[in-house]
Amino acid sequence: MGDAELVLRIKQGEQGAFEDLVRLHMKxxxxxxxxxxxxxADEAEELSQDGFVAAYRNLAAFRGECAFRSxxxxxxxxxxxxxxxxxxRWDKVLGAFRRDVESRREPVADDGGGALRARELADVVREKxxxxxxxxxxxxxxxxxxxxxxxxxxxxxxxxxxDVKMNLSLARKRLREALKEYV
Amino acid sequence: xxxxxSIRGALGEYMDRQLDPLRREEVRAHVAGCEAxxxxxxxxxxxxxxxxxxxxxxxxxxWEAYVSRVGAAARRARRGAWKVILPLGxxxxxxxxxxxxxxxxxxPERPLSALLDExxxxxxxxxxxxxxxxxxxxxADLQALIAIMLDAHTPPPRQVAAVRILASSNDExxxxxxxxxxRAPAAEGxxxxxxxxxxxxxxxxxxxxxxxxxxxxxxxxxxxxxxxRKIDRRGLNGPAHADIVRRVRGLLASEVEGDRRAGLRxxxxxxxxxxxxxxxxxxxxxxxxxxxxxxxxxxxxFGADKEAWRAYFARRSGKM
Ligand SMILES: [Zn+2]
Numbered sequence: 001m002g003d004a005e006l007v008l009r010i011k012q013g014e015q016g017a018f019e020d021l022v023r024l025h026m027k028x029x030x031x032x033x034x035x036x037x038x039x040x041a042d043e044a045e046e047l048s049q050d051g052f053v054a055a056y057r058n059l060a061a062f063r064g065e066c067a068f069r070s071x072x073x074x075x076x077x078x079x080x081x082x083x084x085x086x087x088x089r090w091d092k093v094l095g096a097f098r099r100d101v102e103s104r105r106e107p108v109a110d111d112g113g114g115a116l117r118a119r120e121l122a123d124v125v126r127e128k129x130x131x132x133x134x135x136x137x138x139x140x141x142x143x144x145x146x147x148x149x150x151x152x153x154x155x156x157x158x159x160x161x162x163d164v165k166m167n168l169s170l171a172r173k174r175l176r177e178a179l180k181e182y183v
Numbered sequence: 184x185x186x187x188x189s190i191r192g193a194l195g196e197y198m199d200r201q202l203d204p205l206r207r208e209e210v211r212a213h214v215a216g217c218e219a220x221x222x223x224x225x226x227x228x229x230x231x232x233x234x235x236x237x238x239x240x241x242x243x244x245x246w247e248a249y250v251s252r253v254g255a256a257a258r259r260a261r262r263g264a265w266k267v268i269l270p271l272g273x274x275x276x277x278x279x280x281x282x283x284x285x286x287x288x289x290x291p292e293r294p295l296s297a298l299l300d301e302x303x304x305x306x307x308x309x310x311x312x313x314x315x316x317x318x319x320x321x322x323a324d325l326q327a328l329i330a331i332m333l334d335a336h337t338p339p340p341r342q343v344a345a346v347r348i349l350a351s352s353n354d355e356x357x358x359x360x361x362x363x364x365x366r367a368p369a370a371e372g373x374x375x376x377x378x379x380x381x382x383x384x385x386x387x388x389x390x391x392x393x394x395x396x397x398x399x400x401x402x403x404x405x406x407x408x409x410x411x412r413k414i415d416r417r418g419l420n421g422p423a424h425a426d427i428v429r430r431v432r433g434l435l436a437s438e439v440e441g442d443r444r445a446g447l448r449x450x451x452x453x454x455x456x457x458x459x460x461x462x463x464x465x466x467x468x469x470x471x472x473x474x475x476x477x478x479x480x481x482x483x484x485f486g487a488d489k490e491a492w493r494a495y496f497a498r499r500s501g502k503m
Binding site for chain 1: 195196199201226227229230231233234235236237238239240241243244246249250251252253254256257260306307308309311312315
């Protein structure tokens with residue numbers, strides 16, 4: 001059953017139709033949020049769930065002019081941005097303390113198998129992606145991890161092809177610099 | 184004519200397969216014959232590989248529980264919680280763009296007290312959402328929240344929730360009121376950390392004051408010490424440092440044993456106050472605690488000999 005039909009059934013009040021729609025998209029929504037939040041599973045779970053609820057509440061606004069998936073991405077991006085904004089400066093201060101403490105932890109010795117290096121690399125990459133400006137992080141995540149074309153990203157973010165291209169290019173430039181030890 | 188500059192600008196699109204066939208061939212041909220551009224392309228491809236090598240997650244999610252939670256939340260939302268039609272502040276515009284739809288009638292309001300209780304036990308994301316929603320609830324909701332916050336009979340967790348929500352307000356007066364309430368001595372059993380946290384834009388003074396208070400409690404001391412350490416490092420020899428030292432002196436000189444313990448905790452954590460502690464050897468009522476601290480810190484005992492202590496710590500820090 002396609003998205004359009006499911007959405008119609010939900011609007012008609014059919015029991016369980018919304019759950020079906022969630023099942024269809026939850027893994028991708030979660031994966032996207034996981035990337036967006038810099039690899040925080042708890043946050044990703046909560047964000048993606050809230051995204052579905054927001055989509056449900058605003059389903060009347062969804063007319064099928066684009067894929068449900070793109071619409072959901074857009075909702076998630078807006079939710080995530082709202083959340084970042086809502087975080088007070090205090091959170092940033094606390095975050096700095098935590099990073100400070102974490103950075104002073106003793107590094108564990110490599111077992112030689114490269115597993116540690118891979119884990120460390122994943123952490124570093126997530127951290128650097130998280131540190132990107134919002135728009136760059138969003139474009140990069142949608143393209144690299146969700147596989148959206150520049151054109152589709154433009155639809156999700158309401159911006160032009162050239163904006164997408166520029167932000168992706170800026171994101172890559174930053175990441176190359178930030179990850180130069182690994183690239 | 185294809186210049187390197189024009190090709191460089193298109194390498195990302197080339198790698199991402201976004202170019203039309205003509206342009207694609209143009210780039211391919213240039214890169215095949217230009218080492219500099221080829222190097223650039225390989226660098227982009229390596230970055231892409233590294234980014235894609237980072238695994239996602241999903242094993243941790245129990246998907247059926249996930250579905251039922253979302254379903255239940257959606258049904259609750261339909262019945263109406265708080266006064267929100269659009270839960271996404273900045274998203275309102277975009278929804279308007281997707282369709283011009285008439286707004287549904289406002290759902291019945293949930294009692295504020297229930298919302299505050301939910302807030303008290305909610306995770307960070309849900310809290311942020313309630314805070315945002317509250318800001319749009321209008322004057323009546325703010326009045327009600329303020330009334331709850333100021334009511335002495337409000338249970339502490341609910342009061343703290345009200346304070347935190349109001350402290351996130353965009354209205355400066357509302358925020359001021361909440362902060363004022365937060366600085367008042369916390370009600371018995373209230374979550375002091377929550378109160379501290381809402382000092383939305385705390386000055387160093389305020390942070391130091393709160394943090395020092397919290398070093399007196401076993402459970403909050405570690406985080407409070409981290410904060411003090413951070414402030415101290417930032418303001419090395421500055422007013423913050425002087426303020427901390429002054430307050431620590433006060434603590435160490437206190438009649439209350441807990442205060443003295445907190446003072447020494449701070450000194451030990453900050454690792455910069457040995458010299459100050461040496462000075463304490465002159466202060467009556469403080470001498471014993473200082474001596475005890477110095478002995479333990481140094482594994483030596485120079486008694487009341489300030490010069491000897493100073494020389495010892497200078498030697499030690501010189502070696503480090
Ligand atoms: Zn070239």
